Amino acid sequence: MTFNQGRDPVAVVGAACRLPGASSITELWDVLREGRDVVGTIPADRFADESERGRTPGVLRGAGGYLDDITGFDSRYFGVSPFEALRMDPQQRILMEAVWEALADAGIPAESLAGTRTGVYTSLLPSGYWDLLRRAGMYDMHAALGAAIPGIFPGRVSTRLDLRGPSMGVEAACATSLLAVHVACRALWNGEADLAIVGGANLQIVPDLYFALADAGVLSSTGQCRFGDVSGDGYVRSEGVAAVILKPLSRALADGDTPYAVILGSSATHDGRTGGSMVAPGLEGHEEMLRSAYLDAGVAPCDVDYIEAHGPGTRAGDPTELTALDIVLREGRPEDRRCLVGSVKSNLGHTEFNAGLAGLLKTCLAIRHRTIPATLHVDQPHEILRQPYTAVELAMLTQPWPQDERPAIAGISSFGMSGANIHLVLSEAPRPEPRLPAPARPCYVLPVSARDQRALRELAGSYADLLDTGPDLEDLCHTAGVRTTRHELGIAAVGADAAELAAALRQAGEGGYARREPKVVFVFPGQGAQWTGMGRDLLDRLPAFGQHLESCARAVRAELGWSPAELLRQERPLEHVDQIQPTIWAMQVALAAVWREWGVEPDLLIGHSMGEIAAAVISGALSVADGAAVVCRRSRVLRESHARGAMWAIGLGEEAAREAIGDHADLVCVGVINSSHSTVLSGDAAALDEIVAPLLARGVFGKRVQVDYASHAPQVDPMREPLLRELRDLRPEAGTVPIHSTAWDAPVKGEEMDAGYWFENLRLPVRFAAAARAALTQERPTVFVEISPHPLLRPALEDEIEASGARGAVVASLERGRPETDALHAALGRAYELGCRPDWERLYPQGGHLPLPAYPWQRRRFWPDQAGTVLPPEPAAPEQPARTYDLAGMQDTEVAGVVAGLAAQVLAVPGHDIGVDVPLTLLGLDSVLATRFKDRLHRDLGVEVPVRLLLGPSTLLELAARLRAG
Structure with a gap:
């Protein structure tokens, strides 16, 4: 077996998901390993208004795979104002969280990507959220930017992270998200990008597509995706969000990553007319897709161990896909070594635009664990699978990966209703060389940071729980310092062992706040x-x-x-x-x-x-x-x-000290001015005694210096x-x-x-x-x-x-008197809390990458029907705005409070959430809202402020000082 030796495989180094029954990669593997079907019923409130459309709601009372909460979002974490968050399609909001979680899983600090050639490739299904906003009268520029338009979301991510690589939305119906992976791999292989973020989202907010699919007869009558079973008559619609991080394997190994798997090659084709119509699968097109993918990967099809099929369980799709696999994979394959085939849709349902990423995640986990999960709901396999000799076999039981001397090889297929076909070829990543454990240290400093106090407390508690399990402390501190995003709020636990670190985290206060790196x-x-x-x-x-x-x-x-x-x-x-x-x-x-x-x-x-x-x-x-x-x-x-001579430290300022010296100026002088309240007198010892005695008598601090x-x-x-x-x-x-x-x-x-x-x-x-x-x-x-x-x-x-x-x-x-090693490490921890950036890689050079607790999102509900969320229209500005405040006669803090109140109205943020030492851009002020804020400042305060100033790094306190100065 020879892979494509002319290029570097692409490593999947990070992943995150929101799938039915699984809000994390770990939970997804639990679902797969345990062979669970997590498809449920459509939530009663999901399409509450379909009766208004005059359609029969019966089709919407069946099965579906749904996420628990699509209304919540941690807008403050991403610097998005509540005003804008309400207007963002939930697909954008949830996928933002997934992308950041995937970066965290990869051990890539978000801030480290600024200025890099990182590409972003995403897929979002038009969910219908725009319709809800339109009916609520909220169709404005932020709603347009928040819609599930293919190119908007990748632009949002690239802007937020300051990325300089390609940034694009991809669409190919149900083949979309796997096509995004294919395009990202090509960019990595041809040098357009050095790292790639790929994400996909598929939410069902309005029922229109349900009716169309029901009319076409492609939805399952049993509420199950029965891939490979003769009774399969359609699929179950499901929601899903996923993101993966891709980088060249050589770089991943150099960075100390532990990839889930590597992508060796891929192919993107179209059926043309081979299926007879655009929506009908074509056997010839499927065969061509498979052959070109394995040729691209440098892998013989007979060496493939497992195929994650598109496998929705439809009457036309399954037989065509299985037949093509049988034809291509049988060439050169020993009769006693069939290729196992399965479909994650039997567990989750069909996540449509996000289906390819769901299949990729399952395959990566199967390769990492060298375990092939069972495909569910198969009572009677298709005839193709019951022939005397066939190259493929349904994985109907969870089983170990076929034991072999070579790395695992797998393929993933994803097809679109438009006739698009995508296939990826994956392999097992090289196993890292075992590392010797780092010698124990006398003291450890463990940094933890978050965007707000509640999240910081929760995250500190999660780290403490992790410490209770006895992790390698060198790895933990290395990962927390080197491979984790640094936020404004931070605490540093200091201790000699895991128990001391955990206790420090559980007892930690509010930590330090550092908006900017200090001097x-x-x-x-x-x-x-x-x-x-x-x-x-x-x-x-x-x-x-x-x-x-x-x-x-x-x-x-x-x-x-x-x-x-x-x-x-x-x-x-x-x-x-x-x-x-x-x-x-x-x-x-x-x-x-x-x-x-x-x-x-x-x-x-x-x-x-x-x-x-x-x-x-x-x-x-x-x-x-x-x-x-x-x-x-x-x-x-x-x-x-x-x-x-002698020296005395006294609690007086310079001028008061000179007055105290009085007639002794020829013998004693002010030798040190430490502060406005502290000096040191130096000179003749006897004269000093005469000077200091009356000072001490009236309660002035005085202490003789040890010289x-x-x-x-x-x-x-x-x-x-x-x-x-x-x-x-x-x-x-x-x-x-x-x-x-x-x-x-x-x-x-x-x-x-x-x-x-x-x-x-x-x-x-x-x-x-x-x-x-x-x-x-x-x-x-x-x-x-x-x-x-x-x-x-x-x-x-x-x-x-x-x-x-x-x-x-x-x-x-x-x-x-304090143990010095403890004191010095505690000082480093305090410096970190104050905003300093220790070089954690030099502190913990032997540390490896260790999975850390997930960031605790502080979500709020954003939905058009939320009481009080839709702001009343702004009152019209009077022709001659009256100055209601005498800014020149106010303190900076007073002016900042007034300006904060106006900002709260524009941003739809509670007043107590606006700190006077935080730039408004961190709370979501953008160019559109800055223009509105500028008008409010002119109307209510009679001042003209350039938009560029509002969008700069200045805090409200600094802005207030400028306003007072005119």
């Missing part, structure tokens, strides 16, 4: 964060930290003759400045390197006093050896100079010349990450940080508050990551965040 600022404090025992836990349990610390330790040993790593392992108190500062520096550089290795890259660096030395190394301005030279030689000069010299004060002036001599050979370079100098209160590139700079860093005041304020932005939130053994600067940073009104947060890497 990340690494903050390096000065001396004072040290504590006995710091670093020991990380050295023992986090190899990455140990590697980076050892690199720093070698540089320190070259300068001073001892190793910070050895000192930390001894857990001895650090006694002198030339021990303390090199050790803190080494820890800071190692911690920052771990953060970067984990994928949290800084946009800006801020160093506080000696912390700027580590910042310079992380920026690239100084090498590790140069950084060690600066910290070691400067601290040695400090110790050898026998400098004296025995006064830096950032005149007391260090004698060290200038010795330090310049020690660092005269220093040659800094421009760094790759900008630094905001707290000595100069200005951005520096790094090449300025020569010997003279490092004296000024010791002598000039530390203007940390100004650097923190400069780091905060209004455009996006700021996350300060404090790179330190203990957070010294968190209170000061939080003060500046609060004072500025900007969005920001502080993450402490470690905390004194």
